[in-house]
Amino acid sequence: MRTPIMAGNWKMNNTNCAAVELAKAVVEGSAGVKGCEIILAPPTTALSVVNEVTKDSPIAVSGQNMYWEESGAFTGEVSAQMLLSCGCEYVILGHSERRGRFGVIEEGFTEELQSVFGDNDATVAKKLKAAADAGLKPIVCCGELLSEREKGMTDAIVGDQVRAFLAGCTTEQLQATTIAYEPVWAIGTGEVCDADEANRVCGLIRGVVAEVAGQEIADAMRILYGGSVKPDNVEGLMALPDIDGGLVGGASLKADSFCALIAAAAKSAGGGCCCCGG
Ligand code: PEP
Numbered sequence: 001m002r003t004p005i006m007a008g009n010w011k012m013n014n015t016n017c018a019a020v021e022l023a024k025a026v027v028e029g030s031a032g033v034k035g036c037e038i039i040l041a042p043p044t045t046a047l048s049v050v051n052e053v054t055k056d057s058p059i060a061v062s063g064q065n066m067y068w069e070e071s072g073a074f075t076g077e078v079s080a081q082m083l084l085s086c087g088c089e090y091v092i093l094g095h096s097e098r099r100g101r102f103g104v105i106e107e108g109f110t111e112e113l114q115s116v117f118g119d120n121d122a123t124v125a126k127k128l129k130a131a132a133d134a135g136l137k138p139i140v141c142c143g144e145l146l147s148e149r150e151k152g153m154t155d156a157i158v159g160d161q162v163r164a165f166l167a168g169c170t171t172e173q174l175q176a177t178t179i180a181y182e183p184v185w186a187i188g189t190g191e192v193c194d195a196d197e198a199n200r201v202c203g204l205i206r207g208v209v210a211e212v213a214g215q216e217i218a219d220a221m222r223i224l225y226g227g228s229v230k231p232d233n234v235e236g237l238m239a240l241p242d243i244d245g246g247l248v249g250g251a252s253l254k255a256d257s258f259c260a261l262i263a264a265a266a267k268s269a270g271g272g273c274c275c276c277g278g
Helices: 016-029 044-054 080-085 121-134 146-150 154-166 171-176 195-213 215-220 234-238 255-268
Strands: 005-009 037-041 060-063 088-093 137-142 178-181 223-226 245-248
Touching: 005 088, 005 223, 005 255, 016 037, 016 044, 016 255, 037 088, 044 060, 080 088, 080 121, 088 121, 121 137, 121 154, 121 171, 137 154, 146 154, 154 195, 171 195, 171 215, 178 195, 195 215, 195 223, 195 234, 234 245, 234 255, 245 255
Parallel strands: 005 037, 005 245, 037 060, 060 088, 088 137, 137 178, 178 223, 223 245
Antiparallel strands: none
């Protein structure tokens, strides 16, 4: 039995005051919930203040990215040790907004402008190993573009991404890792992946993990779905056996909707609220 995760990726939203308010509301709104691991990933600037709010609760804090070196002349980057010093337990790696894999080009932005962060399979693999070695738990993202799905390439693209970032990992690094399947066309678009299809791809990912790392590690690894998860679609996703939770952007920016997702994930695992029985 894998404990589900509900992880909120706030992206580049919330100054410190707003971050503290939102974190407080999530702590309050999720109090008493059992059976779901809750993670907040605020922007780097707000990690410490959010950690101050969550540190006496079961909620964990996550970075949204990191660099693999410990320190040095890497202007603008943060290391695993720096994230740990802000109270982080997790770090999101290889999000499509950093890989430069965009399905939708926003008005006023060129594809080039949206790809400036340039993460790729090789850099994500280095980050995963550095994060796990430092004691962080990496949440590593993978997913296909709409054009790749339309060409029937989903399984090959996702399988290759997972093989690339897991290659050469030690047992300890693998055991620390969570994978998030995030079809790029579903992120921030309101177009959620069909639940059975999301479950199928998460199952495929579990198969690749088994191939690389063995069945025991694959059975224990949490595999999340991300892409327009909302209170009205979360139950259908969480009911399926290979989906172990959600990586959530938009719906994590409001405490009400994020707490509804947390409650649904807890319920799917037979948990719920110890106070109200919900
Ligand atoms: C994400 O940021 O990883 C994400 C899935 O965003 P959204 O929930 O807004 O689609």
